[in-house]
Amino acid sequence: MDDSARRLLQRLIRRIPAQMLKTTLEKWGRLTAAQKQSMDFTEPKWAFTERLLDICEDNGWTGKHITELEMTYVIENPNQGMWYAFQLMDPEDDARSVELTHFKEQFKSHLSELARPVSVKIKKHADDAIWIRIAWGDSFSRPNHLKPTYVVHHLQTPYVFVTSLTSKQKPFLSQALVLSTRHQAIKDASLSGRKLGAIRDLLMRQYQQVFPTSYPSPLAERNGTVSNPQIEKEQAKSAENRLQMACEAFGDGMLPQLQSSVYKLETKFKDHTNKTMTEREEPFRCVVKFASTNLLESLRHCASSGIASTPVTPLLSSIPLKGRNYFVIKDNGPGPSSQTRQTQN
């Protein structure tokens, strides 16, 4: 095993929390029962790494196997770093019949042509998700396996989720995705978060949405546990209405966990008491950010408790409705949906 592979393994074992080492190696599936027995998961990581390196040497494994292990770990624990959503646009006629083998071949071939040298690994997960790991190189160096980009895509859906992509790498990835999925363009979906599952559920509508029905609302019944029949809630009806509207705007039950929502304002300053600001020609630029461990849950609670007025303002309800958490607000309404953002450098 060469130096870079050794370094990769050392870095990886350092990164994986001690309590997850066993399950990760198990999922990797490369160690024999005997080898697994010989590993001591209680010893310090540096010693553990040495033992694992020995096994790798014995088996003649290379960097390829280590990247496989890394991918196994990341697929099981994707919530590290920021994930960004992209949307494929204008499908060709045969976009609906793109199947896995074809996609894999096409993606690898297109990306290699566009961004030589590049190391691509594609794996299909049980839940129809295609995971792609990309190590980028340039004319002076081999692919850098220490800073890979990860991409997740479900075929026949327009969404792609990406983490650790630089603005230099973005055009190559975009082109490769567009060509291999038979679409004409790809745009930034203006949605990002630390939890892959959350942004995916939001876009794929995998959470409990509430629609007006002809039946009396079961929500109030469920939530309004009457402790004592002698107690009468004065504003039960309006509380019920607020709850209904909050749930219709955000959903019921467990909501996808978003961490923030950002509004970039480019609107004219409006305050009659402040003539200096109001008289300025240019719009007043400011950024408003809402942050929370569970933003949608917090907003729903704001609406149902009356802190935020109901019906819920479109500025907030657009987050789940449009599946985005970055908005540009101009005076003549919210900005175009394909507002691009600066990706990390």
Add this chain to the structure above:
Amino acid sequence: MSCEGVLSHLSRLEVQARSRKTQPQQRSRVTELKAAAEQLRMQREQLRGGGGDAQGGYDAIETRQGQGLCLSLPTAYDGVFLETYNLEIDVKPTPRIVRHNIPPFIPLSDLVEQSDMQTDLRTFLDTLSQHLNAFSGRKQQLKLLKELHKSVEVMESNALCSILVMMVTVPKEKTAVLCTLDYTDHTRCLPTRVHFECNGKLLADSPDWDKIRSLLLETPVHKALSDIRTMGNIV
């Protein structure tokens, strides 16, 4: 017990049934008949075409002081109720969908473009319902296939359930055969094409495999596999 209590109780039960992740045990005759009745009703609506309450069968209710219309599209397969999908439509100035919980691999925007929601909303709803029911049906077949046939390995499937690749074992030679089912018509629950591969090559035609192919083309996959196993062709 007041009227309100009973209605709320019933709707609470319905919400529970809807929100349960696993399918409720619904093998009772009454529920089977209800699902069959629903499917027949939907077919009847399709045959009727136009006239009267255009949204019959979709539980249409008005929202936002008559500006909006909320529709419910239930799906069912083989006597079992599956997912219900919803659409909220803004009626003025021209009908457009403002909210829905339809998965992104169902070509909703294509269907909207292909139909005139203003004059013939029902055709749009019927076509959409066809796609959704077919998808639910295929998804259900895949679920049953995995449950009932543990000896068959599902090698590939996708979110739309429009492709299914399974590995089956032939008892005599103990060879593995890869069966690919292409569901290219997304409004149907049955595949349009079936082919077999063994050791990387397409299998030659033989009466046995032709029989298996017709079974897979004409019967839901989980049932077809049961029949094929009974015939002794696969393990």
